[in-house]
Amino acid sequence: MKLKPLLACAASVLAASATFAAAGDPASAGSAQPSAQPANLSDFLAGQLASLTGTTSVMVHGSSIAAARQAVAATGMRKTGEFTGIGVVIAQASRSQVQAVRSAPGVTYVEGGAQPIDFLADDLAETSNTATRGAEAAANLVGADGTPLTGKGVSVAVIDSGVDPTHPYFREADGSSAVVANLKAVCAPVGELCTVQRLPRVVDTDTLSVGGHGTHVSGIVAGRPTTLTEGGRLQGAAPAAKLVSISTGAALVILGADSALNWVLENHEAPCGAGVPASTCPPIKVTNNSYGPSGGGELDPESATVKLQRALAAEGVVTVWAAGNDGGDGSTSLTNPPGQDPTGGIVSVASYYDQDTGTRDGVVSEFSSRGLSTDAATWPDVSAPGESITSSCRLYLAICATGLDFRNGPGVLDLGTFNTISGTSMAAPHVAGIVAQLFQADPTATPADIERALKVSAHKFTDGAAYVSGPLGTTSYDKGHGLVDVVGAVAALG
Ligand SMILES: [Ca+2]
Ligand SMILES: [Ca+2]
Structure with missing residues (x-):
């Protein structure tokens, strides 16, 4: 089976470009009035x-x-x-x-003087973590370890085209990379015998595979707080989580992706090897999977993918899936098949568009795959921002060349280091980072606990299909239970 990265077409990127909403526009703060007239009120x-x-x-x-x-x-x-x-x-x-x-x-x-101003929304290069309340949680909440809720103490495995570990978005304060383990699934001949090989941490597996997709996705999960040279700040969903990258190359076949999941099953407790302590290389608690077949399909419980994710759930690891980019109207199921697995801790993510303002009352992305309206088993679980998402890129990476908003920084020589692209590929990694935050909040939580907390706390934005009753609150065939709410999910974990 051929898989593809779940990236929306460039047209939706074009449509999604927008200006930033300023909370208080000084230009509108009125000018002097003729003395005969009462002064204006704001x-x-x-x-x-x-x-x-x-x-x-x-x-x-x-x-x-x-x-x-x-x-x-x-x-x-x-x-x-x-x-x-x-x-x-x-x-x-x-x-x-x-x-x-x-x-x-x-x-x-x-x-x-009492006018509320948007939390961090005035000079953000990317507002998605405002919409999820993930930035608010990182700023105001602490984990079980007593440190800010940034995903610290958790590794996220990103199964994708690869990563450029030297990208400045992954640079730690001491100059090291947030990418603590760098792996490559090598299948030779293609689709036959696959082995997962550990590479030096500085090797750019994304450029090797002519990709770019994985570098963008990894930044959405765990980019470090960064200021662009022209101003504007951004960070990943879990800006202190560590990244384990497993490159499957740009052209995916199912055996390569399954080999990556199998590697996580065998190595999640010590992804950097037995001698490396959890303080520098934490256990993997969640995998991000932004790939799948075109056009959806039925869940195959006999498939290796489903068996692997169920084994991972039993060992405490959450699996996050992009729901797919096939749109639809509910007349047929177009969602990513393994994301339909009812096992607790398998989370299928639809794409939400925050209109580049951080609003929590935005819309379901048109490209986001809908389930079959009469079969709740096919519906996405939750929504997260996936449209017009700015994250790490390189000008020379193939995927980044499809983006339309090159941004530079943080250094003056860092040109084209960020770009804005769309897809459920961009929605899933927000949730992967959020899962890291939730495990930091409650390290004893099970994968089923995490999924439940995400669902019961989701924000019921109104765009799209009507919500109907489900076992964990109301849900819908296009956006699942609603927009993820990190602060609410932490509270729901108890
Ligand atoms: Ca699920
Ligand atoms: Ca955006």
């Missing part, structure tokens, strides 16, 4: 006033700081601060005080 404050009881925080802009002070004092507001250099007094004000201050001499604008 949109947020105007909306707030309609239902305001008590007081709220305001910024009174004056033609001078003296004018602003005078206006605040004259209306009886309680002053709490100043931006002296720009003529702004900060105060607590009631609704009637806000209305009064608009007509005070020299007041040019009244702005709400």
Whole structure:
């Protein structure tokens, strides 16, 4: 059987390119008004006033700081601060005080101070970890080890075209690579005898295989926090997880991928070899599988793939599948067959589009494979961002040449190191990284516990097919239980 990386066509990348939503646009902060007219209110404050009881925080802009002070004092507001250099007094004000201050001499604008601003959404080069609440979990929650919930202490195995371990997105503070083990499934002749060989950590298996797909996917799992040269920050879903790369080459056959899963089954407890401690090379707790046949198909419980993933689940390792890029309308099942396995801890991931804003009320990607509407066994389990995802690339890698938004950094000589591409291939690695976060939160969790937590906590965004009742809450044939919610999933783990 021939498999292919689950990457959407370039057309959807084009359609997905968008500008970033600014939380507070200074250009709209009004200009001086004719003195005869009351000063403008900011949109947020105007909306707030309609239902305001008590007081709220305001910024009174004056033609001078003296004018602003005078206006605040004259209306009886309680002053709490100043931006002296720009003529702004900060105060607590009631609704009637806000209305009064608009007509005070020299007041040019009244702005709400309590306006919520998007978490990290103002200068992000990639907003997907805002949509999943994964960045929020990494910033605010700690794991069972007492450290931030970044996937620390967990290795994620990425079975893909390979990886460039020297890419700056994988660079640790000490200069080493987050890729702790670098393996290659070699099948010679093609599709016959496959062996998995350990390569030096600096070998770029992605370029060897004329790939690129695996480097992009690996960055989505565990890219280190990085600032681009033109500004904008990004990081992977689990920015302190370690990566074990198992290259199957760019042209996949099922035997090569199964050889990789089999290698994980035999080596997950010590992926760098018996002598290397877990502190530098943690156990593999999850595999990412962004490949599959075109056009879906039926689950084959007798297949080696299914037997291997069930054996992995029994040994505590989660298997994450891309749901596929065949779209559909529910009239037939187009989802990736092994992802349909009902065994707990086998997670099939549909693609969600956050519209490049980090919104949690975006849409199911058109390309994301739908299950058969009348057979819940074929439906994806959950959705994660997979459309317009910026991650590690190299200009010379084949897949990256299909991206349309080259980005540079973090160093001035790092040109074309990031690019934006789409597919359920990009959705699955978000979940693989999230699974690492969840195992850090609860190292005693079973793979079935992890899948259950992802499902019961998923955010019910409304786009697409209706949700219907299932054993773990409502679900749907296009987006499964909904958009993953890392903070919610941690709580659901208990
Ligand atoms: Ca499942
Ligand atoms: Ca994006």
